[in-house]
Amino acid sequence: MSGSTPELRIEHLLRELxxxxxxxxxxxFHDFALAEDAVQEAMLAAFxxxxxxxxxxxxxxxxxxxxxxxxxxxxxxxxxxRERETAITPEEEPAIGPAEAIEADMDPEDxxxxxxxxxxxxxxxxxxxxxxxRAVGGLTTAEIANAFMVPEATMAQRISRAxxxxxxxxxxxxxxxxxxxxxxxxxVLHVLYLIFSEGYASSVGAQLQRLDLAQEAIRLTxxxxxxxxxxxxxxxxxxxxxxxxxxxxxxxxxDGELIPLDKQDRSLWDRAAIAEGTALLTLALSKGAxxxxxxxAAIAALHDEAARTEDTDWPQILALYELLQRVSPGPMxxxxxxxxxxxxxxxxxxxxxxxxxxxxxRFRGHYRLDAVRGHLFxxxxxxxxxxxxxxxxxxxxxSLPEQNYLxxxxxxxxxxxxxxxxxxxxxx
Amino acid sequence: xxxxxxMNGKKSDFEGYARWSKEDLQANVAxxxxxxxxxxxxxxxxxxxxxxxxxxxxxxxxGSQGEPITDGxxxxxxxxxxxxxxxxVESPEQAFAIAxxxxxxxxxxxxxxxxxxxxxxxxxxxxxxxx
Numbered sequence: 402m403s404g405s406t407p408e409l410r411i412e413h414l415l416r417e418l419x420x421x422x423x424x425x426x427x428x429x430f431h432d433f434a435l436a437e438d439a440v441q442e443a444m445l446a447a448f449x450x451x452x453x454x455x456x457x458x459x460x461x462x463x464x465x466x467x468x469x470x471x472x473x474x475x476x477x478x479x480x481x482x483r484e485r486e487t488a489i490t491p492e493e494e495p496a497i498g499p500a501e502a503i504e505a506d507m508d509p510e511d512x513x514x515x516x517x518x519x520x521x522x523x524x525x526x527x528x529x530x531x532x533x534x535r536a537v538g539g540l541t542t543a544e545i546a547n548a549f550m551v552p553e554a555t556m557a558q559r560i561s562r563a564x565x566x567x568x569x570x571x572x573x574x575x576x577x578x579x580x581x582x583x584x585x586x587x588x589v590l591h592v593l594y595l596i597f598s599e600g601y602a603s604s605v606g607a608q609l610q611r612l613d614l615a616q617e618a619i620r621l622t623x624x625x626x627x628x629x630x631x632x633x634x635x636x637x638x639x640x641x642x643x644x645x646x647x648x649x650x651x652x653x654x655x656d657g658e659l660i661p662l663d664k665q666d667r668s669l670w671d672r673a674a675i676a677e678g679t680a681l682l683t684l685a686l687s688k689g690a691x692x693x694x695x696x697x698a699a700i701a702a703l704h705d706e707a708a709r710t711e712d713t714d715w716p717q718i719l720a721l722y723e724l725l726q727r728v729s730p731g732p733m734x735x736x737x738x739x740x741x742x743x744x745x746x747x748x749x750x751x752x753x754x755x756x757x758x759x760x761x762x763r764f765r766g767h768y769r770l771d772a773v774r775g776h777l778f779x780x781x782x783x784x785x786x787x788x789x790x791x792x793x794x795x796x797x798x799x800s801l802p803e804q805n806y807l808x809x810x811x812x813x814x815x816x817x818x819x820x821x822x823x824x825x826x827x828x829x
Numbered sequence: 830x831x832x833x834x835x836m837n838g839k840k841s842d843f844e845g846y847a848r849w850s851k852e853d854l855q856a857n858v859a860x861x862x863x864x865x866x867x868x869x870x871x872x873x874x875x876x877x878x879x880x881x882x883x884x885x886x887x888x889x890x891x892g893s894q895g896e897p898i899t900d901g902x903x904x905x906x907x908x909x910x911x912x913x914x915x916x917x918v919e920s921p922e923q924a925f926a927i928a929x930x931x932x933x934x935x936x937x938x939x940x941x942x943x944x945x946x947x948x949x950x951x952x953x954x955x956x957x958x959x960x
Binding site: 525526527528550554556558562598599798802 | 830870871872873874876919950952953954955
């Protein structure tokens with residue numbers, strides 16, 4: 402993230418402070434939902450006032466003061482509402498206490514608690530994503546709504562329902578016990594990964610000036626790593642994000658069209674991100690227990706390290722996919738493994754490896770199966786079947802840039818087939 | 830994932846609708862209002878619009894100079910879009926359930942309308958080709 406206009410500095414500062422302040426409030430008042438509303442309002446007030454009045458000397462204390470006031474108001478109006486309903490006179494004023502006491506209470510671990518809370522298994526994935534971005538990421542509802550291209554009111558409702566579910570589940574504000582934490586950690590990492598992949602968008606989204614979700618995911622994963630420095634999978638996930646995001650500019654052409662890995666201009670890859678990702682990965686791998694994200698990061702690193710497409714170390718990638726199949730078997734891994742097999746042992750062998758996916762309930766009919774078959778039949782020289790699979794894949798995908806890409810692949814091959822001097826190769 | 834729910838009808842369906850009783854119309858309007866609120870409250874609402882009467886529909890083509898050439902003659906069998914809803918949900922099943930609610934909107938004679946609702950996925954801008 403570059404640039405340090407006053408607005409950007411304020412934005413970064415607020416996003417960093419938001420989870421700290423919220424954590425302190427939620428722990429002190431045992432009401433995450435209410436605390437979250439109060440902190441969000443304090444953030445909005447800061448966004449309005451700081452650009453004009455300047456950043457206060459102690460920005461955190463400022464946020465705490467404003468959020469405290471807001472919290473007091475909300476508790477009062479809630480009490481008043483209850484009184485109207487029950488006609489009982491209030492015995493006492495709600496006590497929030499001085500802002501200093503709240504500040505003294507803050508604990509860096511709060512951010513981690515928040516993360517586990519927002520990625521609670523009781524929540525749907527879309528709710529967990531939205532709530533994580535707001536409560537841990539310090540984003541406003543409007544920014545999140547914009548990133549997902551839904552109305553702000555819809556996103557507000559989604560967030561408020563997520564908070565209600567948390568409230569209803571009765572989880573106290575605290576870190577889960579080690580055993581539970583180990584069980585729930587994959588869900589937390591998965592939410593971060595989903596935010597990243599949602600943001601790993603084509604320029605179609607970028608042109609609309611949407612919030613950069615990939616960068617947000619990287620930032621959130623960075624702060625998660627700061628809290629769990631010994632966790633090899635958190636480091637692996639961060640490495641995976643950096644090593645993948647490094648190719649972002651090379652991934653789309655001037656008209657937003659997708660450019661596949663083997664056709665990318667590798668001079669556009671972000672060397673600094675690759676270096677950081679590789680260093681992180683090396684460190685993570687030295688810690689023993691190799692997990693899903695480290696393996697995927699290792700594969701991404703091998704692609705990133707190849708100066709030219711033909712220098713790609715496919716045998717090594719194949720070996721990693723074999724490991725990945727053991728650690729985290731699934732249709733997507735089988736699919737990628739088949740590509741690696743094709744690159745090492747030829748397309749016919751790769752096609753064989755795809756066959757089991759036809760009977761996989763979860764995967765049958767997925768466009769990627771057709772897209773990969775198209776690619777492998779093309780490698781084999783069977784252009785007629787390649788075209789057929791590319792077209793089938795184009796009809797099944799739910800992404801516009803992918804549809805364009807796959808149709809273009811089919812059209813390109815169709816031209817080669819018709820050309821009299823074209824390298825017309827029959828089925829092998 | 831976003832889905833668009835399309836409610837289509839032939840001209841005869843629209844004509845029939847124009848002859849509904851006051852009670853039937855009120856029941857339908859009340860349902861639609863509640864349905865819309867329900868979509869908003871559950872955090873899935875993206876957009877919704879109702880369209881003008883098909884009598885006013887025009888087919889426009891570009892002429893040789895790019896000028897609009899309009900035509901308003903449609904075959905009787907043509908289906909016209911009456912309105913649409915766009916929802917952001919977690920699964921196709923969730924979109925189908927919402928569409929079924931819509932199809933069950935009260936129709937003429939106090940009975941469920943049973944209008945067919947066409948459900949189509951809205952393409953996203955983000956890709957997952959593993960590039």
